[in-house]
Amino acid sequence: MASTEATGAAGMQFGIFTVGDVTPDPATGHTPTEAERIRATVAIARKAEEVGLDVFATGEHHNPPFVPSSPTTLLAYLAAQTERIILSTSTTLITTNDPVKIAEDFSVLQHLSGGRTDVMLGRGNIGPVYPWFGQDIRQAIPLTVENYGLLRRLWREETVDWEGKFRSALQGFTLAPRPLDDIPPFVWHASIRTPEIAELAAYFGDGFFANHIFWPASHTRELVSLYRRRFAHYGHGTPEQAVVGLGGQVFMRPNSQDAVNEFRPYFDNAPVYGHGPSLEEFTRQTPLTVGSPAEVIEKTLGFREYVGDYQRQLFLIDHAGLPVKTVLEQLDLLGEEVVPVLRREFAKDRPAGTPAGPTHASLLRAREDATDEGDAEAR
Amino acid sequence: MKITIISGGLREPSSTRLLADRLAAAVTRELEAQGEPVELSFVELRPLAHPIMDAMLTGFTGEALDTAFETIAGADGVIAVTPAFNASFSGLFKSFFDVLPEETLSDMPVLIAASGGTERHSLVLEHALRPMFSYLHAIVSPRPVYAATSDFGTQDGAGLGARINAAAADFSRLLRACGPRTRETQEDADLATMRGLLGGS
Numbered sequence: 001m002a003s004t005e006a007t008g009a010a011g012m013q014f015g016i017f018t019v020g021d022v023t024p025d026p027a028t029g030h031t032p033t034e035a036e037r038i039r040a041t042v043a044i045a046r047k048a049e050e051v052g053l054d055v056f057a058t059g060e061h062h063n064p065p066f067v068p069s070s071p072t073t074l075l076a077y078l079a080a081q082t083e084r085i086i087l088s089t090s091t092t093l094i095t096t097n098d099p100v101k102i103a104e105d106f107s108v109l110q111h112l113s114g115g116r117t118d119v120m121l122g123r124g125n126i127g128p129v130y131p132w133f134g135q136d137i138r139q140a141i142p143l144t145v146e147n148y149g150l151l152r153r154l155w156r157e158e159t160v161d162w163e164g165k166f167r168s169a170l171q172g173f174t175l176a177p178r179p180l181d182d183i184p185p186f187v188w189h190a191s192i193r194t195p196e197i198a199e200l201a202a203y204f205g206d207g208f209f210a211n212h213i214f215w216p217a218s219h220t221r222e223l224v225s226l227y228r229r230r231f232a233h234y235g236h237g238t239p240e241q242a243v244v245g246l247g248g249q250v251f252m253r254p255n256s257q258d259a260v261n262e263f264r265p266y267f268d269n270a271p272v273y274g275h276g277p278s279l280e281e282f283t284r285q286t287p288l289t290v291g292s293p294a295e296v297i298e299k300t301l302g303f304r305e306y307v308g309d310y311q312r313q314l315f316l317i318d319h320a321g322l323p324v325k326t327v328l329e330q331l332d333l334l335g336e337e338v339v340p341v342l343r344r345e346f347a348k349d350r351p352a353g354t355p356a357g358p359t360h361a362s363l364l365r366a367r368e369d370a371t372d373e374g375d376a377e378a379r
Numbered sequence: 380m381k382i383t384i385i386s387g388g389l390r391e392p393s394s395t396r397l398l399a400d401r402l403a404a405a406v407t408r409e410l411e412a413q414g415e416p417v418e419l420s421f422v423e424l425r426p427l428a429h430p431i432m433d434a435m436l437t438g439f440t441g442e443a444l445d446t447a448f449e450t451i452a453g454a455d456g457v458i459a460v461t462p463a464f465n466a467s468f469s470g471l472f473k474s475f476f477d478v479l480p481e482e483t484l485s486d487m488p489v490l491i492a493a494s495g496g497t498e499r500h501s502l503v504l505e506h507a508l509r510p511m512f513s514y515l516h517a518i519v520s521p522r523p524v525y526a527a528t529s530d531f532g533t534q535d536g537a538g539l540g541a542r543i544n545a546a547a548a549d550f551s552r553l554l555r556a557c558g559p560r561t562r563e564t565q566e567d568a569d570l571a572t573m574r575g576l577l578g579g580s
Contacts, residue, residue, distance in 0.1 A: 145576040193438075196573040203577045215439045276436030285441060 012346050013357030014339045015055025016048050016331070017090035017247065017314040020068035023321035026269040030323075037067045038074070040324040045078050047328050049085040051335020054357065057090035057120060057314060062129050065271075072105040079113035086359065087113055090209075090247075090314065091122025091190045095140055096133035098167060099147040103154040103175050110180040115360030118186040120209055120245075121148065123197075139166070141196055152204070155184035183367065186358040188245055188312075191223060198223050202230030202242070207358065209245035210307070213316055214272060216285050220246065221306040228308065243355055245312035246303055249288045251322075252333045256291040262326075263290045270320040293337040300338075301345055309350050311357040313342070380410055380417050380554055383454035387424045387461040387472035388494075395494045396423070398526045399460040401540075402492055405547035406458065406554075415555065420454070422447045424475050431471065434478040448480060452562060456488040456554045459512070463495035463525075467507040476511065488557050489517040490550040492524040501525035518557065520550040 018041060024031040032040065045056040058068045058075065068074060075087040087109070092102060102119075110117045123140050124130075130137040146164045153160050154175045163169040179185065188207035191197035193215055201208035208227040210220045228239035236242070251266075253259035260279065267279045267290070282288055289299045300313065315334065318327040356362060384403050388395030399421075407417045424431070427443060434440045440448070451457060461472035491508040495501075504523040512519045524546045530539040 141573065142576060145573075194569075196569055199570055199573045200577065214437065216441075219439070273437045277433040277441075281433070281441075282437075285439075 011356045012310070012343065013054040013086070013312040014334075014342060015053045015057065015086070015088075015312070015314050016044070016317055016334075017055075017057040017059070017088075018044065018068070019059045019316070019319050020061060020066050021271060021319050022065040022067060023269075023271060023319065025321040025323055026265040027321075028323075031321075034067050040318070040327070041067070041074065042078065042081065043324060044318055044327055044331070045085070045087075046081055047331045049082045051331050051339075053085065053331075053335060053339065055086045055088055055312065055314060057088040059090050060093055061125070062096075062132060063126070072109050075117070076109055076112050079109065079116065082116075084116070086116050086118060088118045088188075089120050091120045091124075093124045093129070094121040094147050094151070095123045095143045096129055096135050097147075099151040100154065100167075100170075100173075100175075103151055106185050107155070107175060107177050107179050110185055110360070111177055115180050115183075117360070118188065118358065120188040120190045122190040123194075135166070142166075144197075145200065148200070148204075152184070155179050180360065181364055183360060183363045186360075186363060188243075193219055193223070195223060195226055198227035199230055202227050202236075203234050205231065205234065205236035207243035207245060207311070209312070209314075210247065212247040212287050212303075213249045214286070217287060217303075217306055220287075224307040224310075238353075240308060240351065241353065241355055243312075243358060244307055244310035245314065246307060246310060247287075247314055247316060248300060248303070249286075249316045250296045250300075250330070250334075250338075251290045251317070252293050252296055252330060252338070254292060254333075256295060259290050259292065266320040266322055274320075293333050296338050297341050297345070300342055304346065309346070309354045311355060380415050380456065380559075381420070381454045382406060382417060382456045382458060382554075383420050383422060383451050384458045385422045385424065385451070385460070385475070387459075387469050387475070389425055389462065389469070389471070391425075393462075394526070394528075394531060395460050395462045397531070398492055398494050398524065399458060401543050402458050402460070402490060402524060402547060405543045406490070406550055409544075409547045409551040410554065413551070413555065415551075420450050422450055424471050427475065428471055431474050431478055435474060440478065444478065448483060451479070452483050454487070455557070455560045456490070456550070457484065457517070458490045458492065458550075459508070460492040460494070461508070463493045463500045463503045466500065467503055468493070468511075473511070476515065479515075482516070484512065485516040486557070487517045487560065488520065488550065488553045490520045490523070490546060492526070492546075494526045496528050498525065498527040498529065501527070518553065520546065520553050522546045522549045 022037045048056050058071050060071050062069050071089050078087055106119055127137040143166055146166055150162055160170050160173045188209040189197050189201035190209040192211040198208055210223050212220045224244055228242045231242035232239045251259055251263040264279055268274055289296045317330045384399050386396045386399040403419055410417050430441050430444045461468040489512050493503055504525055509519050524542050526539055
């Protein structure tokens with residue numbers, strides 16, 4: 001918590017998010033074992049804290065070639081290995097996980113980590129995962145709404161009577177353990193391109209996280225603008241008070257051309273966009289930056305121009321078969337050269353009243369402030 | 380009346396484009412004769428081949444494809460012409476419609492046509508093109524046109540000119556009956572569903 005506190009009231013949070021893919025290294029042909037990949041993820045998360053980042057988030061996947069099928073197991077291990085960094089997800093599947101289990105897992109994680117926990121909800125990347133957990137992809141959106149409605153109640157209400165379409169009813173159910181300090185983990189709703197998710201985040205006044213990796217900036221601009229508009233519409237504050245997070249993808253070397261040369265085989269063979277557009281086309285069309293730390297700083301500062309002042313920036317740095325040594329070097333560059341400048345520059349001209357990145361401590365303070373106001377009214 | 384012509388010919392000059400041009404001219408004549416001004420725009424698929432494949436692989440589209448999609452979405456009618464390859468439309472032609480945003484052709488009057496080496500393949504219009512456009516919720520004009528090498532060989536002598544004129548007459552009646560097209564955005568429909576689920580407004 002200390003690090004995010006240290007960023008001050010205007011603080012933006014910076015971190016990394018991982019997909020957890022086991023991909024052959026195209027430069028060497030080496031494919032890590034699952035054990036190696038999981039150990040690498042731990043090393044990467046610890047290093048992220050060491051270099052002063054604020055957030056580490058893991059994806060959730062239930063099929064090869066991915067390893068993070070049990071995110072709270074990983075995050076609880078990391079909680080024991082770290083002191084300050086916020087442990088989050090990118091994303092937790094609100095469609096196929098039982099909301100009761102999500103509520104329990106993250107409640108326990110909150111207690112273990114001393115409140116260094118939040119959660120990003122998403123719907124998953126492939127259809128077949130739904131039947132593995134007894135669900136139906138055709139119901140993805142209604143499932144999202146129903147499951148999240150229940151999750152909210154489990155974290156907020158002592159005793160829950162609930163009935164829905166997709167799971168058995170609950171009678172007098174009490175979540176154990178209760179959330180730490182009765183403050184539910186902060187929730188982000190994540191989307192690559194689905195405006196309904198922006199609407200969902202706005203309706204509840206939760207955070208909205210735009211993937212911002214695979215699609216052009218114009219899509220992100222529209223999604224965030226919709227979310228901000230609707231956040232205000234639903235009475236949670238001004239559009240500028242909405243809580244926005246962005247993904248991003250970078251590869252850096254001190255010399256720009258070295259970065260391009262080294263990253264090209266990873267780009268060309270990357271699972272999601274490989275064998276398609278060229279690296280140059282893709283960097284022009286999407287937020288991907290391959291170059292020097294100065295170029296990463298310049299492009300990242302530009303994000304604010306189309307989404308407004310925002311709260312959390314997560315970078316993807318460990319996919320497509322990049323060796324763990326290289327990833328740790330990326331973290332050194334992020335921590336030493338990039339993030340300090342981003343913190344300073346993003347803080348400039350940041351309007352008063354722009355929310356800081358949410359932490360357990362900030363949510364606790366907000367509740368105390370609200371209670372004080374309530375008392376004042378009562379008197 | 381705004382009409383967009385989608386031509387999937389691969390070569391320059393292209394017999395597919397030639398057929399497309401003749402259909403466009405015939406439809407223009409027909410509509411203008413009835414006092415309906417016509418505005419034509421062309422979407423050639425060959426220059427879009429790489430962007431189409433990139434869109435398939437990345438899931439997003441660049442500027443060139445977005446412009447083409449916007450042209451089609453803003454049209455009142457579409458003339459779609461492909462070469463016949465291996466008893467079907469060309470892969471490029473199909474790929475373009477695979478990346479075209481869903482519902483772009485909903486309620487769109489469409490005149491289908493194909494060109495090929497021999498008239499023995501003319502049923503690709505009925506077996507490949509018509510089902511695809513029906514699936515896309517287009518209103519497919521009843522009389523399509525197939526042009527074989529032999530048609531071009533005879534200098535418009537016997538059948539092709541007459542078939543083009545007949546198809547253009549049908550399509551023009553369809554366009555006039557449908558009138559100017561109103562666009563609905565899918566996003567509005569999706570958000571309306573979401574707002575319903577949330578009980579919001």
